[in-house]
Amino acid sequence: MISKEDLKTKLPIKARENNLVGIRALGQKLRAVQRNSFKKKYGNLLGLLDIEVQTSLITAFAQYYDPLVRAFTFQDFQLVPTIEEFEQILDLPLEGKSPYKYIDHHASVSTLSWIMKIHPRELESALVNKKGVRGFTPKFLESYLHQLADQENWETFMDVLALTLYGIMLFRNVEDLVDYSAIDVFIASKNRVENPVPAILADVYIALQLCYDMGKRKLMCCLPVFYIWLLSRIGEKGISAQCPIEEIM
């Protein structure tokens, strides 16, 4: 007789993805040449934007997280998300660059206004507070992106697009907000050439730790990156793909 297996208590964690329809349409406004130059600056963000994340897979996988050893522990093996894999998924090599350092975590409105080409006063009034966190609504950024596209101001368009994607796809803390932590990593990468990959990996681990240590229930951070990582290990397709994203496209 098989005795009933003693199972780990499951946590009420749920992965939640954003609605990305509007921003996908904006991404498609870039022509091939512009997409290439966007990729050079910001890596694979547009590729990640097209991924339909199966949140149920992430939700189930998160149950295997082993918070003390920072690994997913299965019955006879472990899996560990690493810097090297995330570099490839994002196509942002760390070599020769310093990682995000969390130096100036409240960039001034004037720095932001210079990058976004919005008057400081207008920018100030666009900043909102949500659950005590400051940032922009995706709605504001999307309508500004439409405006930039109409003016064919592609340089600024690309920067604002990258900033928006940092907020709604990667460093996502509060729903429907591109918050100051996303803004800060973006500015660090734009102005100080700091590589965001270790910060993305850190935030994935920290999101999991928060579920286990502090009883947080929502997993929202960096979902497409995490999802591609997962599929690159457990997916069945893509025997000869050249990069992790290609595997599932």
Next chain:
Amino acid sequence: MTQEKIKWHPSWQQKASIIYYYGNYLNVPLIGTKGCVNYNPILAQRQFGYPIRGSPTTVSLTTLLAYYGEEDATETLRHIRSAWKRVIRMEMDSRAWGIDRDTPYHQWVIKRVNQVKLPFRRIPT
């Protein structure tokens, strides 16, 4: 899920010389937007096609977790920033204390599973 189902060598993977630890740290602490947290490349060797040489020692898995705003976070952050200047990749690792060669990794994982348990029923092998 069992180890046979895992793609240990995806075709896209460049066999990178992985970052193993740096500065005086025992593994790799990362700077995020909410805090700093370590991870353990020693457990990821198989993902990069390295032979598993044994099981990780307790000290090699020393944890680090500091949320910004907590008392020691600023000091930890400063320490990590400067440690990044001295990255040690795997083949340069000469530490004798990282791996316990007498305990096979497989045995170590099974012991770990008995401690932390699995969320879903195991698959008979």
